[in-house]
Amino acid sequence: MSIIQIQSPGLLTTVQDLGREGFGPLGVSPSGAADPLSLRIGNRLVGNPESAAGLEMTLLGGTFLFPQPATIALTGSDFGATLDGAPLAPWNSAEVSPGQTLRLASTRSGARCYLSLHGGIIVNPFLGSASTHLLSGLGGYQGRALRKGDALHVGREITSFRQKTIAARALEQLAPRKVLRVTPGPQSDWFPQSSLRAFYENTYRVAEESNRMGLRLEGHSIARESSGEMITEGVSLGAIQITASGLPIILFVEQQTTGGYPKIANVISADLHSLGQLRPRDEIRFEQISWDAARTLLLEQEQLLASDGLIVG
Amino acid sequence: MPTPPAEAPQFQRASDQSLLIYFGHQITLRAHEHVRRLLGLLELEPIAGVRNLHPAYCSVLVKFDALKLRHDDLEKMLKQYLDRLGTIDLPKPRDVEIPVCYGGQHGPDLMDVSALHKMTAAEIIRLHSSTTYVVYFLGFVPGFAYLGELPPALVTPRLATPRRSVPPGSVGIAGNQTGVYPFATPGGWRLLGRTPVSIFQPQRQELSLLSIGDRVRFTPISPEQFAAMEPQ
Numbered sequence: 001m002s003i004i005q006i007q008s009p010g011l012l013t014t015v016q017d018l019g020r021e022g023f024g025p026l027g028v029s030p031s032g033a034a035d036p037l038s039l040r041i042g043n044r045l046v047g048n049p050e051s052a053a054g055l056e057m058t059l060l061g062g063t064f065l066f067p068q069p070a071t072i073a074l075t076g077s078d079f080g081a082t083l084d085g086a087p088l089a090p091w092n093s094a095e096v097s098p099g100q101t102l103r104l105a106s107t108r109s110g111a112r113c114y115l116s117l118h119g120g121i122i123v124n125p126f127l128g129s130a131s132t133h134l135l136s137g138l139g140g141y142q143g144r145a146l147r148k149g150d151a152l153h154v155g156r157e158i159t160s161f162r163q164k165t166i167a168a169r170a171l172e173q174l175a176p177r178k179v180l181r182v183t184p185g186p187q188s189d190w191f192p193q194s195s196l197r198a199f200y201e202n203t204y205r206v207a208e209e210s211n212r213m214g215l216r217l218e219g220h221s222i223a224r225e226s227s228g229e230m231i232t233e234g235v236s237l238g239a240i241q242i243t244a245s246g247l248p249i250i251l252f253v254e255q256q257t258t259g260g261y262p263k264i265a266n267v268i269s270a271d272l273h274s275l276g277q278l279r280p281r282d283e284i285r286f287e288q289i290s291w292d293a294a295r296t297l298l299l300e301q302e303q304l305l306a307s308d309g310l311i312v313g
Numbered sequence: 314m315p316t317p318p319a320e321a322p323q324f325q326r327a328s329d330q331s332l333l334i335y336f337g338h339q340i341t342l343r344a345h346e347h348v349r350r351l352l353g354l355l356e357l358e359p360i361a362g363v364r365n366l367h368p369a370y371c372s373v374l375v376k377f378d379a380l381k382l383r384h385d386d387l388e389k390m391l392k393q394y395l396d397r398l399g400t401i402d403l404p405k406p407r408d409v410e411i412p413v414c415y416g417g418q419h420g421p422d423l424m425d426v427s428a429l430h431k432m433t434a435a436e437i438i439r440l441h442s443s444t445t446y447v448v449y450f451l452g453f454v455p456g457f458a459y460l461g462e463l464p465p466a467l468v469t470p471r472l473a474t475p476r477r478s479v480p481p482g483s484v485g486i487a488g489n490q491t492g493v494y495p496f497a498t499p500g501g502w503r504l505l506g507r508t509p510v511s512i513f514q515p516q517r518q519e520l521s522l523l524s525i526g527d528r529v530r531f532t533p534i535s536p537e538q539f540a541a542m543e544p545q
Contacts, residue, residue, distance in 0.1 A: 022365050027521075028455045136455045136496045138455065231371060233369040236328040237330075257451075258453055263327070291384070295329060
């Protein structure tokens with residue numbers, strides 16, 4: 001067991017893995033990495049199972065001291081990382097010598113950057129997962145975002161280092177999108193044609209108060225047809241609900257498990273990782289596709305992730 | 314096509330990895346029992362590829378691994394479960410008492426609610442604490458139980474502007490529902506009081522104080538009792 005010391009946590013840095021599924025009946029949502037594809041690839045680059053826990057940084061990264069040797073990788077958005085002052089490119093594995101300091105700055109692209117370490121971050125699992133659920137203060141490291149002075153355990157000492165990187169073509173195909181593909185929501189028919197058209201034709205802006213629970217959008221207000229009262233029901237990840245004000249909220253990884261607003265559409269599984277890279281003030285649009293197309297896109301994405309050529313080195 | 318009888322469950326795709334099953338579109342104890350039975354059966358005999366279940370008043374959202382299952386396959390399998398709902402023995406509902414300190418700093422909306430209904434605060438407290446409520450389901454955040462139904466005289470609309478943060482343990486009402494906030498979360502329910510009892514505890518064997526189907530009663534306690542019971 002070795003450790004990593006948090007000298008500065010950055011804006012919002014949490015321990016995340018791929019989340020805890022199966023506890024909806026308790027009102028517990030999965031949580032997990034906001035951009036799970038980046039975490040999965042980061043884990044592959046350092047020789048971990050895809051589900052190992054890493055650190056999720058938001059908009060502004062942290063500064064980390066490594067008292068012991070480590071193999072690390074940064075994935076997701078480029079936060080201008082340096083290792084003892086020398087630039088460190090994302091999407092590569094790197095060897096860290098004892099006493100070295102990894103410093104991340106602010107994002108140069110999307111919202112989140114992941115730090116994966118060989119052996120993974122070790123915390124007491126809650127319901128089988130290391131993921132932090134911030135709102136309820138559960139999971140992760142003491143149920144909270146990291147602070148200066150925290151020290152986290154890392155799974156194992158490294159054995160032998162191998163330089164690995166991701167194939168450039170795969171990186172291009174997995175790039176986060178600003179045009180989000182969606183399928184109809186369970187209450188799509190509560191909205192008149194004019195509202196549906198407005199929803200798909202207009203550009204929406206990600207609001208400042210967006211977080212891991214939900215992405216609030218600003219822009220064209222959506223009117224609904226029936227004044228019927230929704231009965232609270234289970235809601236899915238990526239559901240786009242239209243609130244009383246007519247503005248959309250996309251339910252995200254720390255989502256409420258049930259909700260009472262009508263859902264106009266739902267982001268497809270293959271585009272969920274793109275949500276994790278959206279920053280406040282980013283502009284997005286929605287494009288409706290068929291159920292079959294949504295499934296094909298997910299299958300293709302998973303085939304790409306499973307392919308031998310994904311990781312090079 | 315003839316319309317199906319009101320009793321026949323309906324399926325609705327919610328996303329490319331989830332399917333909703335509706336037992337009608339009304340909050341009834343009968344629909345609730347169907348929800349509990351389906352949940353019980355799916356927990357007893359899990360379907361390979363089903364990843365999560367979100368029960369609610371008269372529906373269950375089933376989340377599945379879209380690489381392994383398609384909506385149509387899942388619907389076929391679930392129909393077989395629905396045919397067997399009568400075969401499952403539901404656990405006997407537990408009776409749970411929750412102590413509540415009503416009014417004052419713990420129940421900041423009690424006076425407004427009593428003004429709205431033209432009743433005294435004591436009458437509001439008596440009504441709220443003399444009813445046995447059913448836990449329809451847990452949802453929203455970990456351990457939040459949707460309790461119904463309020464006595465008709467207590468049915469109250471939500472706050473026009475939700476609070477940014479409600480203290481954990483706060484007991485609120487909204488529409489014909491009541492519930493206890495397990496965590497400091499945003500919330501639009503009107504707060505009548507607060508319980509010192511912890512609603513969701515990760516260190517406890519039973520994480521959640523309440524389970525679907527439980528019967529709940531609120532017992533009024535004094536501010537002194539509240540202070541004595543409050544965890545440090």
